[in-house]
Every structure is written in C-alpha cells, then in structure tokens.
Amino acid sequence: xxxxxxxxxxxxxxxxxxxxxxxxxxxxxxxxxxxxxxxxxxxxxxxxxxxxxxxxxxxxxxxxxxxxxxxxxxxxxxxxxxxxxxxxxxxxxxxxxxxxxxxxxxxxxxxxxxxxxxxxxxxxxxxxxxxxxxxxxxxxxxxxxxxxxxxxxxxxxxxxxxxxxxxxxxxxxxxxxxxxxxxxxxxxxxxxxxxxxxxxxxxxxxxxxxxxxxxxxxxxxxxxxxxxxxxxxxxxxxxxxxxxxxxxxxxxxxxxxxxxxxxxxxxxxxxxxxxxxxxxxxxxxxxxxxxxxxxxxxxxxxxxxxxxxxxxxxxxxxxxxxxxxxxxxxxxxxxxxxxxxxxxxxxxxxxxxxxxxxxxxxxxxxxxxxxxxxxxxxxxxxxxxxxxxxxxxxxxxxxxxxxxxxxxxxxxxxxxxxxxxxxxxxxxxxxxxxxxxxxxxxxxxxxxxxxxxxxxxxxxxxxxxxxxxxxxxxxxxxxxxxxxxxxxxxxxxxxxxxxxxxxxxxxxxxxxxxxxxxxxxxxxxxxxxxxxxxxxxxxxxxxxxx
Amino acid sequence: xxxxxxxxxxxxxxxxxxxxxxxxxxxxxxxxxxxxxxxxxxxxxxxxxxxxxxxxxxxxxxxxxxxxxxxxxxxxxxxxxxxxxxxxxxxxxxxxxxxxxxxxxxxxxxxxxxxxx
Numbered sequence: 299x300x301x302x303x304x305x306x307x308x309x310x311x312x313x314x315x316x317x318x319x320x321x322x323x324x325x326x327x328x329x330x331x332x333x334x335x336x337x338x339x340x341x342x343x344x345x346x347x348x349x350x351x352x353x354x355x356x357x358x359x360x361x362x363x364x365x366x367x368x369x370x371x372x373x374x375x376x377x378x379x380x381x382x383x384x385x386x387x388x389x390x391x392x393x394x395x396x397x398x399x400x401x402x403x404x405x406x407x408x409x410x411x412x413x414x415x416x417x418x419x420x421x422x423x424x425x426x427x428x429x430x431x432x433x434x435x436x437x438x439x440x441x442x443x444x445x446x447x448x449x450x451x452x453x454x455x456x457x458x459x460x461x462x463x464x465x466x467x468x469x470x471x472x473x474x475x476x477x478x479x480x481x482x483x484x485x486x487x488x489x490x491x492x493x494x495x496x497x498x499x500x501x502x503x504x505x506x507x508x509x510x511x512x513x514x515x516x517x518x519x520x521x522x523x524x525x526x527x528x529x530x531x532x533x534x535x536x537x538x539x540x541x542x543x544x545x546x547x548x549x550x551x552x553x554x555x556x557x558x559x560x561x562x563x564x565x566x567x568x569x570x571x572x573x574x575x576x577x578x579x580x581x582x583x584x585x586x587x588x589x590x591x592x593x594x595x596x597x598x599x600x601x602x603x604x605x606x607x608x609x610x611x612x613x614x615x616x617x618x619x620x621x622x623x624x625x626x627x628x629x630x631x632x633x634x635x636x637x638x639x640x641x642x643x644x645x646x647x648x649x650x651x652x653x654x655x656x657x658x659x660x661x662x663x664x665x666x667x668x669x670x671x672x673x674x675x676x677x678x679x680x681x682x683x684x685x686x687x688x689x690x691x692x693x694x695x696x697x698x699x700x701x702x703x704x705x706x707x708x709x710x711x712x713x714x715x716x717x718x719x720x721x722x723x724x725x726x727x728x729x730x731x732x733x734x735x736x737x738x739x740x741x742x743x744x745x746x747x748x749x750x751x752x753x754x755x756x757x758x759x760x761x762x763x764x765x766x767x768x769x770x771x772x773x774x775x776x777x778x779x780x781x782x783x784x785x786x787x788x789x790x791x792x793x794x795x796x797x798x799x800x801x802x803x804x805x806x807x808x809x810x811x812x813x814x815x816x817x818x819x820x821x822x823x824x825x826x827x828x829x830x831x832x833x834x835x836x837x838x839x840x841x842x843x844x
Numbered sequence: 845x846x847x848x849x850x851x852x853x854x855x856x857x858x859x860x861x862x863x864x865x866x867x868x869x870x871x872x873x874x875x876x877x878x879x880x881x882x883x884x885x886x887x888x889x890x891x892x893x894x895x896x897x898x899x900x901x902x903x904x905x906x907x908x909x910x911x912x913x914x915x916x917x918x919x920x921x922x923x924x925x926x927x928x929x930x931x932x933x934x935x936x937x938x939x940x941x942x943x944x945x946x947x948x949x950x951x952x953x954x955x956x957x958x959x960x961x
Contacts, residue, residue: 437856441856441857444857444915445915448915448916448917450865450866450917453866453915453917454865454866456865457857457858457863457865460856460857460858461856461858461863464856485854489854490890492855493855494854496854496855496856496859496860497854497855497856497859499855499859500855500856500858500859505859505863506862506863513886513887523854524854527854
C-alpha cells in the first residue's frame with residue numbers, strides 16, 4: 299500500500315488541465331455577463347462599489363468553479379486508480395498463493411535432495427568401507443600367498459595382483475575420504491618413514507619410476523600413517539601421471555625443525571601460476587564437493603587429509619623442470635626410535651662383538667634385538683670368572699689321589715662302594731659319611747680294601763664326580779677342606795682353612811702334571827676365544843673355498 | 845586365510861624389489877653362504893642394511909630369509925642387487941664337497957694315522 303500512494307499522487311499531479319481551464323472560462327464568461335448586466339441594471343450611485351463587489355464575487359465563484367472542477371477530476375482519477383489497484387491486489391494475492399505453493403514444493407525438493415545426498419554419501423562411505431575391508435583382506439591374503447609360493451612365476455603373478463589390489467584400495471580410500479568416512483586402516487604402532495614411502499609407492503601404477511631418498515629414521519604416528527601414505531600416493535600418482543613415461547620422479551624426506559618435509563619432484567609438465575594457485579586452493583582443504591571436477595579428485599583428497607592431519611602441502615616449480623610438491627608433516631605426528639632399539643644398539647653390537655669374550659654369548663643375530671653394551675660388559679665380567687671357578691672343580695678330577703685316598707668322597711653315591719663297604723663291614727661305610735675327618739682318612743681301617751674299590755669305581759667316578767664337585771666349587775673352597783654332610787654333599791668345616799686341611803699343600807696344585815681334562819679346558823677356552831674373534835675377520839679359514 | 849593383522853607392515857613386497865620376483869643370476873640357492881664385504885651406508889634400503897649387518901658372519905640364504913621374515917625369492921633378488929654392487933660375496937658350500945676337492949679316502953687315511961698316534 300505504501301508503494302501505491304506515491305503512484306496515486308504522481309498520477310494526480312499529472313492530470314490534464316483542460317477541464318479546469320474550461321470551467322474557468324465558462325465561469326468567467328457567465329459571471330462576467332451576469333455581473334455586467336447586474337451592475338448596469340443598478341442605479342448609478344451604487345454602481346461603482348457594486349461593480350467591485352460583483353467582480354470580487356465573480357472572482358471567488360471562478361476560483362470555486364475551477365477548484366470544484368479540479369477535485370471532480372481528481373476524484374475521477376482516484377476512482378479509476380482504485381479500481382486498478384483492486385485488480386492488482388487480486389493479482390498479487392493469486393501470485394502470493396502461487397509462490398507459497400512453489401516455495402513449499404521447492405522446500406520439499408531441497409529436503410529430498412539433501413536426504414538423497416546424505417543417503418548417497420552414506421552409501422558411498424559404506425561401500426567404500428567395504429571395498430577397503432575387501433582390499434585390505436585381499437592384500438593380506440596375497441601376502442600370505444606370496445609367503446607360501448616360492449615359484450617365481452607364481453610370485454610374479456601374485457605381485458601383479460597385489461599391485462592392482464593396492465591401487466583399487468587407494469581408490470576406495472579416496473572415495474571414503476571424500477564421502478567423509480574414515481580413511482583406511484589404522485596402524486597400532488608408529489611406521490618408519492621408509493615404509494610409509496613404500497606403502498605409498500605400492501598404491502600407484504608407475505611406482506617403478508619413483509626413486510626414494512629417505513635416510514631418515516623418523517616414524518609417523520600410527521593414527522596418521524595411513525593418511526600420510528594416501529597423501530603421498532596421490533601426489534606421487536600425479537607426478538608420475540603428468541610426467542614423461544620414462545622420466546623419474548624423486549622423493550626426498552628431510553628433517554627440519556618444524557617436522558619432516560617430503561618433497562616430490564617430477565620432470566613433467568610445468569604448472570602455470572594460475573594452475574599452481576588452483577592446486578594450492580584445492581589442497582587447502584576448504585573446498586567442498588561442489589568444486590570437485592569429475593576426473594581430478596586426487597588433490598581434493600589430499601586437501602581433506604591434509605586438513606585432518608595438519609599437513610601443509612605447497613606447490614612450486616621444480617628444479618628438475620617439472621613441478622615440485624612439498625608436504626610438511628608437523629612434529630606432533632612424528633616420533634623417533636628409542637635409543638635402545640635405535641642406532642646406538644647397532645653401534646654397540648659390533649663393539650661387543652669385537653670384545654674377545656663378548657662374542658661368545660652374543661651370537662651375532664642382528665635381526666634379533668642386539669645385546670646392549672652394559673649387558674655385554676656384564677658378560678665379559680662373568681666369563682673370565684667362569685673358567686676360574688671351573689678350574690678347581692675340574693682340575694682335581696685329573697689328579698685322583700688326594701680324593702681317592704679319602705674314602706668318604708664318593709662313597710654315598712657309588713653302589714660299588716656300598717657293595718665294597720658291606721664286604722668290609724658296616725663301619726667302613728658309615729663312618730666316613732658320618733664324621734669325615736680328613737686327618738683320620740689315612741688310617742689303615744679304611745685303606746685296606748681300597749685298591750679293589752678303586753678299580754670298581756673307575757668306570758663310574760667320571761660321571762659321579764661332576765655332581766659332587768660342583769657344590770664345592772660354588773662355595774669357593776677346595777674339596778680337601780670339605781666334609782660330607784648327612785645327605786652326602788660336601789661341606790666345609792667351620793674355621794677350617796685350606797692350609798689347615800692340607801698341610802702338605804693344596805691338592806690341585808697348578809704344578810701338577812698336565813692331564814687330559816686340563817687340556818680339554820684349555821682347548822675349550824681357546825676355541826671360545828677364537829669364536830669371539832672370528833666375526834671381525836671377514837675371511838675365516840673355516841669357510842674359505844678351496 | 846586369516847584376518848589382516850594390525851601389526852603387519854604397510855609396504856608391499858613388490859615395492860621392496862621394484863616389482864621383480866626373479867633374481868637375475870643363479871648365484872644364490874638356499875644354502876649359499878653370504879658374507880658382507882662393505883659396511884652398510886646410510887642411504888641404503890633397510891633390508892640391504894639388515895643383510896649387510898647379518899652377514900658380517902657367513903650366513904646362509906635361508907637364515908637371512910628367516911631373519912628378515914621375507915620369502916626366499918625376495919631375499920634372492922635383494923642379494924643379487926648387493927652382489928652386483930660388490931657389497932657381498934657368495935660362497936657355495938657345495939664347492940667344498942665337490943669331487944676333486946678332498947678325496948674321502950685320503951681323509952680316512954688321515955683318520956687312521958691320527959688314531960695310531
């Protein structure tokens with residue numbers, strides 16, 4: 299209504315003046331004739347004032363006539379306007395009803411479209427997830443088959459299938475990323491950069507043209523590893539697709555304070571400034587599906603993943619003549635291997651192997667966790683002590699006299715001795731076991747049957763002795779200073795020293811004649827030494843080809 | 845054939861060898877002994893590094909495959925690469941037992957002589 303008011307006024311102002319002029323002329327003529335006649339008919343004495351009055355009255359009449367004519371005209375115009383306005387209002391009402399209907403329809407359509415879009419996205423995501431699961435399962439199966447079949451032709455075919463499946467998996471991952479589903483599988487542990495690059499390589503068709511230069515041992519956190527792999531796969535795929543079929547694509551991984559920079563350099567098409575800017579905006583992760591062109595969804599995937607994991611992707615002309623892409627992995631996605639499992643351990647293991655004695659227990663199996671340096675030192679500390687502890691244990695074995703003269707020594711263990719003891723009488727066998735005094739051993743009582751007993755024992759002492767001697771060596775005393783406990787185990791008497799037990803000298807004197815056991819011990823020690831030294835020698839004599 | 849494990853490696857086997865499944869040479873069979881000739885360098889593939897570290901002491905190809913948890917064919921491809929670069933040398937144990945190297949009868953005589961000592 300407010301819009302129609304100025305219309306009306308402007309219409310009124312523009313009304314034609316002709317009816318008003320006509321009314322003015324008629325009224326002037328009529329009032330002029332009538333006034334003149336009235337004045338002339340009046341007596342001459344009042345004629346002048348009467349003329350003035352008549353003129354004034356005529357003037358007023360004229361003005362009134364003109365005004366009336368004018369208003370009649372305005373009323374006329376307004377009536378017409380009103381009629382047309384009524385029609386307009388009726389038309390507007392119709393329009394409003396129509397538009398309301400249209401609005402309802404469009405709202406319904408929009409709602410349906412949104413629902414359709416959501417359903418489509420959800421089904422895409424679902425399908426992509428299933429395809430991901432399928433491809434992951436297939437890859438695991440293929441890996442198992444590759445382990446199982448050693449035939450190289452079969453292996454080549456399996457590799458081919460593996461490669462195709464990995465590419466299909468990447469496609470499924472891309473669809474999953476674009477439809478907002480989660481990206482691929484998650485890794486339970488940090489993945490080393492080399493594996494990340496290889497994982498990316500396995501998913502593109504032209505992987506054989508890619509050269510990786512990754513000396514870094516940085517690991518990528520398990521939750522982001524799949525995303526990073528996918529980003530790199532898309533970028534590498536672009537690089538190999540848009541470069542000549544025989545040109546190489548180089549990938550460098552380089553640690554910087556902000557994180558890790560992976561650069562992909564190709565020698566292919568140079569992107570113009572506009573293309574670079576478009577690519578940058580595509581990977582900025584702010585674009586939605588509407589700006590997605592049908593065939594190029596790689597960069598959109600990169601953008602989404604980059605925003606999800608906080609990667610920074612930038613494009614620039616490459617020094618190789620093509621395009622270079624820089625991907626910055628932020629520091630919080632990265633981890634370094636712990637010192638124990640890292641390079642220090644691999645440094646420590648050769649050290650340990652160079653040590654004469656450490657080589658013996660630390661069998662060089664570098665795939666297995668290497669022995670840390672302190673442990674190797676502990677081994678070296680133990681090892682020299684071990685032969686020293688063994689020496690008193692085994693050395694007397696070759697020199698049987700000091701023991702065999704003491705009849706108590708192996709009696710409880712030896713059935714032959716039991717037999718012999720019974721032949722001699724019960725005293726001969728119980729007495730040494732109960733109170734074994736070294737000073738009493740040389741008495742004639744027990745000595746008489748000795749030769750026969752020793753002969754009967756010789757076959758058994760070799761196996762019986764190690765059992766009895768090891769405890770004595772463990773207590774650190776010589777066997778001569780021991781007695782037998784009730785269980786027959788050797789026992790050192792309290793306060794008894796080596797000198798007191800054997801005033802004539804230590805039983806296992808180093809100056810004793812060399813015996814076979816001692817020789818064996820020395821041989822064993824020497825061979826362990828040789829074993830330890832051997833790894834440092836690249837051409838051991840044992841493996842030289844004739 | 846088993847569910848995909850959570851802890852297997854993300855890299856596919858064919859990326860280890862650049863897609864090759866067959867070694868170019870027949871220098872390696874299962875029991876060939878491999879010995880490192882040069883120390884591993886930093887830019888190498890991790891499997892090559894592992895092989896060079898393991899083979900400081902002569903190691904058979906089967907052992908290497910078990911250590912690396914890789915199929916024999918893959919290990920052979922890797923070893924062939926290293927052999928071509930001169931970083932390892934291969935020694936065949938059969939050459940020691942091949943006829944003409946040492947006569948078993950001679951060994952027997954030596955044994956008899958040793959026993960007679």
